[in-house]
Amino acid sequence: MLQLEIPTVTVAEAIAAVTQRMRLQPHSSRILARTADMEAAEKLYITAGYNGELHALGRELPATGNDSEYLVYAYDGGLVAGKQGRVIYDRIMEGTPHERCPLCGRGIATTLDHQLPKSEYPLLAIIPANLVPACSACNQRKSSKAPVDASDMLLHPYFDELGAHRWLRARIHEESPARAEYFIEPADTWSITFTDRVVKHFNFFGLGRQYAVAAAGKLATARIRHAGLLERAGSDELRLHLAEAAEGHWLVSGNTWEGALYAALAESDWYVNGGMNEI
Structure with missing residues (x-):
């Protein structure tokens, strides 16, 4: 759930690229x-x-008539498989920082996802604003889902402003083994509909479970280092270290599962006083 800049490439550029050397007719024309x-x-x-x-x-788009298959082919045969089209494809893919999937914030973006599916909206098949870099898992999970109303819309990385609010949170369950539970903390500026959309996106992609699994691995590997710091410098220094790690993730990438985990650890009196030895 990361925000991206809308692609600077236009559909006119995409059309020119996919048809430049397209010999298949009547597709090109x-x-x-x-x-x-x-x-x-x-x-x-x-x-x-x-x-x-x-x-x-x-309801607003021009009708596609009998051209649907050709418009879809503009993506499959032109943007993906065509040499010139692939240049446009790669330019859009470069829009995600550190190659991270904006839909989940964890996976590596390896493909373009149609925010509105090309099967239902063929006229949007090669419109760059409708193409979002994504990991294969998110792309497959989203499939050809199209929203039926405002509350049914998943988040769009190009348009939805989540703001400078730490809305992704975690809490540490003090048990053996310890685990992190992730949840959404809405901003005061979010409308009810937007809050519902954020929660829907979080649940649709199973991000709570994904982040918890990733956090379990991080806890298992970091606990020895944290135990050593606790022994050498005390709980206050450990808490400061964890808070600084959370701040570092926030400043670089905004709301991430790593930053939320470190913030939760810093807030856990149980953890900074030796709870990591029970993991």
């Missing part, structure tokens, strides 16, 4: 014939994205 419609769709999409109304976009 049918794609080019829909240039004006795709450019209009791009403007509508970006406006709807910023207004949180992508769920209602279908």
Whole structure:
């Protein structure tokens, strides 16, 4: 759940790239014939994205008629498989920092996900604003899901502003082995609908479990180092170390499972007073 800058590449550039050396006919000519419609769709999409109304976009888009298969081919055969199209594909992929998947914040982004599925919205198949770098697991889980209303929309990394609020939190369960439980702490500025969307996104991708599993591994490997610091410098120094680690993750990447874990450890009197020896 990371925010990304909207791609600077336009659909006009994407169309030019995918059709440049496309010899297959009538695919190339049918794609080019829909240039004006795709450019209009791009403007509508970006406006709807910023207004949180992508769920209602279908009513505004030009009809695709008998061109659906050619518009989808523009992505599959042009943007993915075409030499010039792949240049555009890779430019969009470069938009995610450290190659991290923005949908889960953990996986490595290896593919582009259609935020609104191309099977239902073929006119959006190669619109860059609809293409989000993602890991294969998130891409497969999301599949061809399309939102039916505002509360059904998953988060869009290009448009949804989560703000400078630490909304991803964790609490440490003081047991053996210790475990971290992740949850969402909504910002006061979030609307009820937006809060529901954040929670829906969190649950849809199973992020609570994903983060808890990752945290269990981190706890298992870090506890010896933390126990040593506790013995050498005391609980106050250990707490400071954990808080600084949490702050470092926050400053570099914002809300991450690692930062939330370290913040929770710093807040746990049980952990900083030797709880790591019970893990």
